[in-house]
Amino acid sequence: MNFRHMIFHEWRLLRADRSLWVLAILTVLLIGYGIRNGLTWVEFQKQTIAAATAEQKARLENVKEQLIALESSNANFDPNYFRDPRNPRAVNSVYGYQWALLPPSDLASLAIGQSDLHPYYTAVTASSRHTSAQLDELQNPLQLLAGRFDLAFVVVYLFPLLVFAFSYNMLSEERENGTLSLVLAQPATLGSLLLAKSLLRVLYVALIAITLSVTGFLAAGVHWGDQGVAFAASAWTLTVIAYGLVWLGMATLVNSRGWSSAANAITLAGIWLVLVAIVPSVLNVVISTIHPLPSRIALVEAAREAQSRALTRIGQLPGPSGSIDMDERARSSLIQIITAEAEVLPVLRRFDEQLEKQQQQVKLWRWISPAIMTQLALTEVAGTDGERYRQFVSATERFRARWREFLYPIYPRRFTSADIERIPRFSFEGSEHSRYSAETAFVLLAAYGVGIVASLRFARRNFT
Amino acid sequence: MIATIARKEFLEMVRDGRARAASAAVLAMLIAALLMGWKEFRDVQTEIEAAKQTVRQQWLAQSPKNPHQAAHYGTYAFKPRNPLSLADSGINRFTGVALFLEPHRQNDLRFRPAQDATVLERFGQMTASATLEILLPLVIIMITFGSFAGEKESGTLRQVLSAGVQPRSLACGKFLGVGAALALLLAPATVMGVIVISPITLASGSWDSIARAAILSAGFLLYLGGWTLLCLCVSAWASSSRLALVILLGFWIGNCLVAPRAMADIAGRFHPSGSALESHLKVTREAREGPDGHNPNDPYWRSRKQELFKQYKVSNVADLPFNFDGLVAVEAEKYSTEVYRRHFREIWSVFERQDRVYRVGGMAAPMLAIQSLSMGLASTDFQQQRHFAEAAESYRARMALDMNGYIMNHVRYGDRQALAGRDLWETLPDFDYTMPDVRWVIANQRVSVTALAAWFGACFILAVWRAERVRPV
Numbered sequence: 001m002n003f004r005h006m007i008f009h010e011w012r013l014l015r016a017d018r019s020l021w022v023l024a025i026l027t028v029l030l031i032g033y034g035i036r037n038g039l040t041w042v043e044f045q046k047q048t049i050a051a052a053t054a055e056q057k058a059r060l061e062n063v064k065e066q067l068i069a070l071e072s073s074n075a076n077f078d079p080n081y082f083r084d085p086r087n088p089r090a091v092n093s094v095y096g097y098q099w100a101l102l103p104p105s106d107l108a109s110l111a112i113g114q115s116d117l118h119p120y121y122t123a124v125t126a127s128s129r130h131t132s133a134q135l136d137e138l139q140n141p142l143q144l145l146a147g148r149f150d151l152a153f154v155v156v157y158l159f160p161l162l163v164f165a166f167s168y169n170m171l172s173e174e175r176e177n178g179t180l181s182l183v184l185a186q187p188a189t190l191g192s193l194l195l196a197k198s199l200l201r202v203l204y205v206a207l208i209a210i211t212l213s214v215t216g217f218l219a220a221g222v223h224w225g226d227q228g229v230a231f232a233a234s235a236w237t238l239t240v241i242a243y244g245l246v247w248l249g250m251a252t253l254v255n256s257r258g259w260s261s262a263a264n265a266i267t268l269a270g271i272w273l274v275l276v277a278i279v280p281s282v283l284n285v286v287i288s289t290i291h292p293l294p295s296r297i298a299l300v301e302a303a304r305e306a307q308s309r310a311l312t313r314i315g316q317l318p319g320p321s322g323s324i325d326m327d328e329r330a331r332s333s334l335i336q337i338i339t340a341e342a343e344v345l346p347v348l349r350r351f352d353e354q355l356e357k358q359q360q361q362v363k364l365w366r367w368i369s370p371a372i373m374t375q376l377a378l379t380e381v382a383g384t385d386g387e388r389y390r391q392f393v394s395a396t397e398r399f400r401a402r403w404r405e406f407l408y409p410i411y412p413r414r415f416t417s418a419d420i421e422r423i424p425r426f427s428f429e430g431s432e433h434s435r436y437s438a439e440t441a442f443v444l445l446a447a448y449g450v451g452i453v454a455s456l457r458f459a460r461r462n463f464t
Numbered sequence: 465m466i467a468t469i470a471r472k473e474f475l476e477m478v479r480d481g482r483a484r485a486a487s488a489a490v491l492a493m494l495i496a497a498l499l500m501g502w503k504e505f506r507d508v509q510t511e512i513e514a515a516k517q518t519v520r521q522q523w524l525a526q527s528p529k530n531p532h533q534a535a536h537y538g539t540y541a542f543k544p545r546n547p548l549s550l551a552d553s554g555i556n557r558f559t560g561v562a563l564f565l566e567p568h569r570q571n572d573l574r575f576r577p578a579q580d581a582t583v584l585e586r587f588g589q590m591t592a593s594a595t596l597e598i599l600l601p602l603v604i605i606m607i608t609f610g611s612f613a614g615e616k617e618s619g620t621l622r623q624v625l626s627a628g629v630q631p632r633s634l635a636c637g638k639f640l641g642v643g644a645a646l647a648l649l650l651a652p653a654t655v656m657g658v659i660v661i662s663p664i665t666l667a668s669g670s671w672d673s674i675a676r677a678a679i680l681s682a683g684f685l686l687y688l689g690g691w692t693l694l695c696l697c698v699s700a701w702a703s704s705s706r707l708a709l710v711i712l713l714g715f716w717i718g719n720c721l722v723a724p725r726a727m728a729d730i731a732g733r734f735h736p737s738g739s740a741l742e743s744h745l746k747v748t749r750e751a752r753e754g755p756d757g758h759n760p761n762d763p764y765w766r767s768r769k770q771e772l773f774k775q776y777k778v779s780n781v782a783d784l785p786f787n788f789d790g791l792v793a794v795e796a797e798k799y800s801t802e803v804y805r806r807h808f809r810e811i812w813s814v815f816e817r818q819d820r821v822y823r824v825g826g827m828a829a830p831m832l833a834i835q836s837l838s839m840g841l842a843s844t845d846f847q848q849q850r851h852f853a854e855a856a857e858s859y860r861a862r863m864a865l866d867m868n869g870y871i872m873n874h875v876r877y878g879d880r881q882a883l884a885g886r887d888l889w890e891t892l893p894d895f896d897y898t899m900p901d902v903r904w905v906i907a908n909q910r911v912s913v914t915a916l917a918a919w920f921g922a923c924f925i926l927a928v929w930r931a932e933r934v935r936p937v
Contacts (some may be wrong), residue, residue: 037729048741055745069487081759083752114586117579121741135744138737140815141555141846142822144578147586157721260790262706269713273602277721279589281594282493289500292507296575297515300540301561304522312527355580362582376583385583464932
């Protein structure tokens with residue numbers, strides 16, 4: 001019986017198993033649901049970004065008209081009136097601020113990752129990021145806790161179960177049915193039989209992975225012409241295939257031990273439970289305990305201390321409708337902001353260092369579970385792992401500096417309609433990498449290879 | 465008879481190497497989760513206490529200044545923790561830790577720990593509650609999936625039944641045997657829990673924590689008892705132990721992994737939260753449509769001045785029996801407070817409606833019910849958050865009123881250089897918040913408690929019904 005016959009025969013066996021068809025339909029439904037959820041979220045983000053852009057445009061046009069009207073009528077200017085667009089401080093916080101916008105990347109609907117936690121739009125004013133209020137999306141914290149049912153969830157949690165469903169009894173079923181000895185009585189070695197069965201299942205895994213990936217890409221409306229998109233899409237697909245294969249490798253290895261089908265099922269279920277359901281959440285608790293997140297409360301206290309000290313040094317600003325010179329008032333408030341920030345900088349730097357340390361720990365420990373590796377890789381490719389967000393925050397800070405450079409010189413005088421034209425504009429180009437997905441795919445494929453080799457050796461010992 | 469059966473089942477489970485290993489692992493995780501939760505609770509509690517002292521000192525140590533400026537310096541309120549939160553961190557990682565209280569606007573809590581966290585955060589936290597909700601049912605499945613089906617396959621069921629044992633006694637005995645094994649497993653964890661909670665409870669001097677722990681234990685008894693009965697029922701019904709295992713694992717995946725995500729999503733579809741941007745733009749626009757609290761020359765105040773002149777029968781603003789600038793600040797604050805309260809009420813009521821849908825889902829997936837009950841008792845659910853935020857908001861309104869009111873009543877009109885000092889700062893008491901007690905929690909968790917009782921009842925009925933019909937083939 002040659003190799004091709006064995007594969008063909010194996011395919012007919014799998015095709016005849018009705019329970020696998022039921023499972024296939026269920027999987028399709030779940031994949032559809034996952035893709036739909038991801039799309040809903042990304043659509044919502046895009047709509048919000050469009051609304052912010054429209055609001056900004058309308059607001060700036062409105063302000064320009066108001067300024068022209070005020071300038072031509074030469075209305076009285078009271079520097080303490082905060083609803084006058086000629087007041088630079090009002091321009092900062094009410095009239096002229098820009099939205100910094102983080103558009104979702106092409107593959108963002110496939111893995112929601114951290115993107116529902118990180119704000120994707122911020123109003124950039126002259127105030128520091130750490131003391132101004134952040135606009136978080138309106139999400140029930142319970143939903144944030146439960147997590148999202150996106151395609152990445154289906155891949156990381158449910159794909160392994162599907163793989164187990166058609167491979168847990170690869171060899172054990174043949175032995176229990178009594179057909180194994182018949183097959184081996186043909187001129188067929190156990191090794192070639194195992195390889196034939198494995199190869200067919202590899203094709204199945206690849207087929208499922210490619211189908212769900214391509215469906216995701218099509219549903220997301222990926223622009224294939226964009227730079228790096230084709231590469232990201234291939235990285236995603238390869239990671240999913242490699243992830244499926246590593247579980248197939250485990251199933252093959254367990255089969256080669258020669259236990260019964262039921263024992264195989266229990267063992268594989270146990271491995272899945274440990275690696276997918278238990279290890280990541282336990283690791284989360286352990287890392288949070290050993291390397292706790294730096295305290296935001298300490299940061300807040302330090303910022304307020306700095307603010308008090310700055311206030312004391314400069315002297316108090318008078319109450320509303322102060323009759324003090326506008327120049328001096330503007331200068332004082334500027335000095336106050338800048339001094340306070342300079343004081344807080346060391347605390348901020350320590351804070352960022354501690355954050356970075358925690359991130360590094362997770363990157364280090366991700367190797368203990370394929371689920372962690374793959375989640376990291378998939379969210380990296382989709383641009384939702386936090387890396388893109390950090391780039392966005394840096395871009396926002398650079399823009400904040402430009403905004404201050406633009407606005408502060410105007411503080412001592414009035415804001416004019418000519419100034420509106422010069423307002424700096426925010427733009428952001430994120431760059432995705434696929435480093436983790438490349439590493440992950442490589443490691444998982446290598447693990448699969450090792451698993452197959454080990455299976456062949458065990459099988460020879462346990463089945464003959 | 466039942467006792468004999470129970471003892472046999474118990475011994476069988478205790479001697480099963482796999483079951484012992486799995487149970488030991490779960491026990492280790494439970495104890496580790498309790499210890500780590502306790503450490504986190506202690507650390508956060510210490511930090512919050514220190515922070516409360518610091519912000520209070522910062523408030524009192526403000527140099528003499530205009531009271532309105534003092535209000536703008538503002539203060540922070542920190543959400544306290546309940547000792548039982550060591551067992552269930554709930555939504556704490558996804559909600560802010562500090563609330564900035566300032567005039568003219570109401571803020572939301574800032575600094576969500578999860579925003580700073582890594583990708584692991586979305587895998588959840590294996591807290592003590594999560595271990596009991598997710599992992600212990602697995603242990604139960606493992607030790608009971610073969611209880612009837614396995615006996616059928618090995619032929620011992622026929623022997624037992626032919627010996628004249630009633631199926632009902634058999635089922636009862638098996639249930640008690642499993643219960644005894646689980647009790648053995650959970651005993652060390654319970655002792656640990658008591659050791660950890662006691663010093664905290666004794667320090668606070670109230671029975672609240674004990675009551676909460678007791679109710680939570682009762683909830684878990686219903687949850688896990690229901691699981692045991694369900695497993696026995698499926699084992700009695702299934703034709704093979706493998707089928708029983710597949711069904712039970714399938715139910716476990718649906719209940720523990722899929723249901724929370726799916727139900728949270730469904731709740732969001734029933735009651736959409738809406739866009740934060742839209743909401744923010746709306747509330748800032750509404751607030752700005754109101755009178756400007758910093759500018760007494762605003763047109764609104766001109767007409768208000770006329771009203772007051774008529775009311776107090778004076779013709780000059782300086783003749784009013786209070787400082788008009790102070791009145792401006794007070795009334796503007798009242799307006800903006802109302803606008804923001806409406807805004808937050810809308811948002812929060814949507815969240816609460818979503819939570820209710822989630823809890824109703826507990827009728828189908830008991831994990832949702834026990835999770836809600838656990839979070840409620842640990843004071844780590846949204847209702848607790850709302851209660852705190854509303855209390856902080858009342859304090860904020862009072863702070864603004866006290867400061868602006870001082871200008872209105874004690875500063876002469878036109879005196880721009882008037883300063884107030886520590887005497888005024890001290891008249892505002894510290895923000896003293898006490899969490900509502902366990903009765904409030906239970907009143908909010910009626911649906912979850914009902915769902916758990918219904919779950920146990922349904923499993924009991926199913927188990928009894930199936931056990932009656934058990935056949936040796």
